[in-house]
Every structure is written in C-alpha cells, then in structure tokens.
Amino acid sequence: MKRINRGAMTPLLFARRSLFAVLLATGLAGCSFHTEPPTFTASGYIADQGINRLWRQDDDQNHPQTLINVYSPYRGKQTVITRYEYQDNHLSQIRETRDGPDAETVQLRLDQQGDVSFMQRQHASGREKLSADDIERYKYQARAVLELSETLRAGQVTLMQGRWNQGVITACNGETVSPRFGAYSQVWLAKRASRANDRLGLAWLSAPEGTELLLVANEDFCRWEPKPGNL
Numbered sequence: 001m002k003r004i005n006r007g008a009m010t011p012l013l014f015a016r017r018s019l020f021a022v023l024l025a026t027g028l029a030g031c032s033f034h035t036e037p038p039t040f041t042a043s044g045y046i047a048d049q050g051i052n053r054l055w056r057q058d059d060d061q062n063h064p065q066t067l068i069n070v071y072s073p074y075r076g077k078q079t080v081i082t083r084y085e086y087q088d089n090h091l092s093q094i095r096e097t098r099d100g101p102d103a104e105t106v107q108l109r110l111d112q113q114g115d116v117s118f119m120q121r122q123h124a125s126g127r128e129k130l131s132a133d134d135i136e137r138y139k140y141q142a143r144a145v146l147e148l149s150e151t152l153r154a155g156q157v158t159l160m161q162g163r164w165n166q167g168v169i170t171a172c173n174g175e176t177v178s179p180r181f182g183a184y185s186q187v188w189l190a191k192r193a194s195r196a197n198d199r200l201g202l203a204w205l206s207a208p209e210g211t212e213l214l215l216v217a218n219e220d221f222c223r224w225e226p227k228p229g230n231l
Contacts, residue, residue, distance in 0.1 A: 037062060040228035042159040043152040044205055044214055050074050051214050053159055053203060056149050057231040063089040066231045069145055072215060078102065084142050088112070094138050106130065108138055157207045159214075161221040164193060164200040172222035179204055185213040192216045 050073035078100035104123035
C-alpha cells in the first residue's frame with residue numbers, strides 16, 4: 001500500500017483537528033454529555049508510518065471486553081492485527097499477529113494484578129519467550145490504545161468501510177453512501193480506480209467536523225470487518 005504525499009498529510013491534519021475537537025469535547029463531557037456511548041464502536045487514527053483501525057466491544061457498564069487494532073503500513077504489506085481482551089475491566093490477554101514474509105504471533109496472558117501468567121512469540125523457526133522490555137512495551141501499548149479509543153469515541157470520530165464500484169460507494173452494511181471527500185482525495189480515488197478495474201476497498205473517518213479518506217486498496221475490507229457481538 002503506497003503512501004501518497006499530500007494525501008498522507010491531509011488525513012494527518014484531519015486527525016490533528018479531530019483530536020483537538022475531541023479534547024474540547026472531553027473537557028465539556030462532564031457537564032454536557034448525558035448519552036451513554038454505544039457498546040460497539042469503530043474508529044481510527046494516523047500513526048507515524050501507517051493507519052490504525054479500531055473496533056471495540058463493551059459490556060452493559062461500558063467496560064471494555066474486546067479491542068482490536070488493525071495496523072496497515074503505508075509501505076509494505078505486513079498488516080499487524082492486535083487483539084486485546086478484558087475480564088472484569090482488567091486486561092487479560094494480548095494477541096498480536098503479523099503477516100507477510102516475517103510472520104509471527106505474540107501472545108500474553110495477564111492476571112487481575114497485571115502480572116504475566118503466560119507469554120510466547122511464535123514464528124517460522126520456533127517459539128521463544130518475550131523479554132521484560134517487550135512485555136512492558138505491549139502493556140504500555142494496550143493502555144495507550146484503550147485511552148485513545150476513549151478519546152476518539154468521545155469526539156464521535158467513526159470509522160466507515162465500504163466498496164467502490166464504478167463510482168458508487170456501498171458501505172459494508174449494504175447502504176449506498178456519498179461521503180464528502182476533499183478534492184484531492186476524490187482525484188486520488190479516481191486514479192486508483194482507473195488502475196484497479198474500478199473496484200476498490202475504502203476506509204474513511206467521519207466526525208462532526210467532516211470526512212476524510214484513510215485507505216484505498218485492492219482488497220474487500222467488508223469480507224472481514226468485525227460486527228457487533230462478533231468481535
């Protein structure tokens with residue numbers, strides 16, 4: 001998946017504006033936000049070298065049950081899928097899968113105190129234990145992603161995915177939609193479509209302040225998109 005020069009900057013600016021709005025919304029939430037957030041949410045954000053898409057399932061008390069982060073790099077094809085599972089509002093398991101030529105799987109299980117009860121890294125040449133630094137890094141990332149999902153949800157930054165077919169965009173729920181992408185994103189999308197038999201997979205962010213195209217790929221994201229109750 002290629003990085004686009006201006007296209008990469010545009011989503012980044014959007015993310016910065018969105019996070020500013022989110023911080024403002026979070027500051028006002030204590031006195032003005034009375035609606036319970038949905039138990040299933042999808043969002044996304046920009047990383048240094050790629051795009052992260054988040055799906056989160058909560059229980060009825062709005063405590064996290066499952067959080068999935070799918071990282072797609074701008075360069076290369078090594079998608080990283082990290083699954084966080086929670087019990088009684090405590091992180092209980094981390095499972096990360098990297099595909100591509102250097103495919104590997106990392107698994108951590110934690111007790112109620114946050115101590116590791118099981119760990120391993122598995123790749124083509126065998127299995128090995130994780131270092132203490134690796135463990136702390138995975139635990140830190142888990143906290144950071146959960147906090148960011150809270151912030152994005154408070155700011156109503158929502159991830160949408162769908163299919164482009166000859167100029168028509170159909171969301172994964174089957175609804176025909178017309179997201180208002182910026183002029184540059186529209187030109188970029190048209191160029192990609194002309195090189196892909198006019199069939200593409202799309203991912204975009206929608207927020208109160210606007211819409212921004214995140215990903216365009218020769219892949220049908222709807223085939224594997226998580227659904228409520230099936231995360």
